[in-house]
Amino acid sequence: MAKLSIFITLISLFPLIYSSFSLENPTDRRILVLLDDFAIKSSHSIFFKSLQTRGFELDFKLADDPKISLQRYGQYLYDGLILLSPTIERFGGSLDLAAVLEFVDSGHDLIVAADASASDLIRDIATECGVDFDEDPAAMVIDHTNYAVSDTEGDHTLIASDNFIQSDVILGSKKIEASTNAPILFQGIGHSLNAANSLVLKVLSASPSAYSASPKSKLSNPPSLTGSSISLVSVVQARNNARILITGSLDIFSNRLFRSGVQKAGSSTKHEKSGNEQFVTEISKWVFHERGHLKAVNVRHHKVGETDEPAMYRINDDVEYSIEIYEWSGKSWEPYVANDVQVQFYMMSPYVLKTLSTDQKGLFSTSFKVPDVYGVFQFKVEYQRLGFTSLSLSKQIPVRPFRHNEYERFITAAFPYYGASFSTMAGFFIFTFVYLYNK
Template sequence: MAKLLIFMTLVSLLPLLSCSFSSENPTDRRILVLLDDFAIKSSHSIFFKSLQTQGFELDFKLADDPKLTLQRYGQYLYDGMILFSPTIERFGGVLDLAAILDFVDSGHDLIVSADASASDLIRDIATECGVEFDEDPAAMVIDHTSYAVSETEGDHTLIASDDFIQSDAILGKKIMEAPVLFQGVGHTLNPANGLVLKVLSASPSAFSANPKSKLSTPPSLTGSAISLVSVVQARNNARILISGSLSLFSNRLLRSGVQKAGSSIRLERSGNEQFVTELSKWVFHERGHLKAVNVRHHKVGETDEPAIYRINDVVEYSVEMYEWSGTSWVPYIADDVQMQFYMMSPYVLKTLSTDQKGHYFSSFKVPDVYGVFQFKVEYNRLGYTSLSLSKQIPVRPFKHNEYERFITTAFPYYGASFSTMAGFFIFTIVYLYNK
């Protein structure tokens, strides 16, 4: 009896034991925020509050915390990371440049913010993402034409920019009504990297230089080539935001009024809050995130997916596409989704029709070529996650007993054969019986 009681007690404790020894499962909405100083948590509280309102759980830590780690038992603890530590020379714990790049390569999202005092470590992270900050460590973006009007004239490093990327997927459908205040360092995009995009650009009159010294040589970065804020969507759909200004996210600029030089209109609120809120939604896949389900193909008139097709079969292809709205999956509606029937090169290219409910479909005739084909959908649209769908299927020729008994196009040959036989018969009769 005592042994039975002990056994039942152990069984009742098994759930507790399994919980106590199981690893901490990372949530899909947990973000690690690395700071130079915990004061940034207060000075940028509005931005952090907007993320928490969206449902994200923020874990604030100092960038040099000796216990920093991104993984536990081989599993990532966070879905995204925010680096608000521009001056950090070396991360704490096991975190380093390679660990951050592996984090992104694993499909996780990243926000990197620099300023005029950005360290080599932050610059190296940006370089690996396709962004080059100005080599001069004291350089800032200066604009004597599009600066923000203030009570003190200043050095025109606080600029008001309204040159936004034209993409509803990235910045939302609501129009940016006010310029964004920016004070920091500019950068350029690596022309060899086709994945990085300018989100906020400087005006044609801007340049990058040290505001505390006179220019002795022409600045290396000038005009609209200067990017203030850029984004990257990797091939694995991980998203990265790179800003040259930490103050862009600060309460001071989010709540500041703005008046652009040359304009008599002063707006009560800058566009910073709307800009960083909408941009953070995109970075953390709250917008512009697509998925494809129920990829199917079959012969017209049938429902089962065959293992092989025959040349000249009429085939129907269909797929369902949905977009994440922030709370649920809704049908994705577009008119530019294309399907390829591919073998070495596309033999068939069809634009898919849609029922406006996320269902895309089309039918086509299998080409008169046999081999191993693929149904392929390569969907890449600005601001949206890329979709790459493929299904392999062999195509065979007609079997010997599948050809028509009499081919219509061969009737002239049939006629020639029978007319030859008839002519030979008549010739024989005439030859034999004619004296």
């Protein structure tokens, strides 16, 4: 009976494993959403509906549910994790800080939203990802210049920001509400980036007039975070291509701010709708690999004029190298177009560095002459660009010198030496003849 139960459980896991993240279909994925309260499911329904419309399967659970588990029998059940549970002190089930970090280390994606009531657990997760929230638990981002006029409480914590990162791959080629320039509404806590972490990037920053402090108390000491150094939304792309989004506002995903009109202080223009919905939709496309996800296929190299890949090359051979690179568009693989993909012919250090030309259809190629050095070389492509998944490809190939019977019988450059040798012999013969027969 026990064996039958295990068999039924394994059978039930097959659909989950089959539908998990794959290189061929990066967006056919299941996402676990952990909430503080199921009320968030309705108050943030537009965001969730956007994900479901794009083909994601969401599994909603309370963050303290004792049945939470990210993996079973060594297989991950989910490919993405959304933490909209800023107050949780301890996750339920087998989930903890180490499990979340291991989930990311395994190449899976993560969204973390905090607010003024953020727990130590949420702050620790952010810190491990290279983001440090303001240590003052009562602090919020305040801006007395760039606040929303609709901030009825008058403490100017509902700020309007349009300081975006300039990256089409992260935020899309269509500018946020380009026709109206509607800013993003943000209400929450700010954070700074760990200077030692080169993988974390600001996506949305505060204005130079912003600062982080408690809105209920007077400033007695200088704020720890001020100006544009305050990040409102940050992203991380790990070296294993896992992607993370961290923000100090749970409301930035809410229906209320999605639908809210916005008028920036000091501006006479009132926008009927904020840019939050487009901003969150576009950045979630990046986080869940619907944009900026690259794959490389058909890596080839051969001698010029041939098609078969040899077991080794000889010094001074003429070589052709080609690779196909495609980008996932959310529905299909499209040819990737760029002029900065390079290949190295590498042994201890690059002997050849060539920029690959493209046919605009995904094929990148170049040709070069093998250097006059023999040993074990590698064809290496290390492609790392802002917002794109990194490509790291290498292919090893030995290079040999000429064999003894492959050298030219007479080398053109040696003709002067040949002439010197024969002229010496001729001179010696003439000298001998003259010496012997001269009376």
